[in-house]
Amino acid sequence: MTFYSPIITTAAAAAAEHDAYMAAYARAAARAPYSYFDQHIIRTDDGCYWVADEGDYETLMQDLVDRIVHTVAAGRSDES
Numbered sequence: 001m002t003f004y005s006p007i008i009t010t011a012a013a014a015a016a017e018h019d020a021y022m023a024a025y026a027r028a029a030a031r032a033p034y035s036y037f038d039q040h041i042i043r044t045d046d047g048c049y050w051v052a053d054e055g056d057y058e059t060l061m062q063d064l065v066d067r068i069v070h071t072v073a074a075g076r077s078d079e080s
Contacts, residue, residue: 017047024049025070033075041070 021041028039028051037055042064044050052064054074 013047020047020049021069024051025072027051028070028072032072035074036076036078038074039072040064040068041072042067043069 024041028041031051031053032039035053035055037053040052040054041049042052052060054060
């Protein structure tokens with residue numbers, strides 16, 4: 001399934017969505033250095049964003065995978 005984001009028609013809505021994305025990115029970037037798992041920023045239908053730690057889920061459902069807009073790489077590795 002391919003996820004298509006709706007077109008934003010007002011500058012205020014675009015700015016609000018950008019702010020929501022930047023807040024999610026800040027959370028992902030803050031968590032990533034201390035995690036063994038990648039941090040995925042996922043967009044919902046209503047223009048909100050949330051961060052999923054890859055380790056929180058056994059396998060991300062395809063619907064979530066289709067909604068990933070950015071991934072921040074994990075900062076730790078158990079491969080030594």
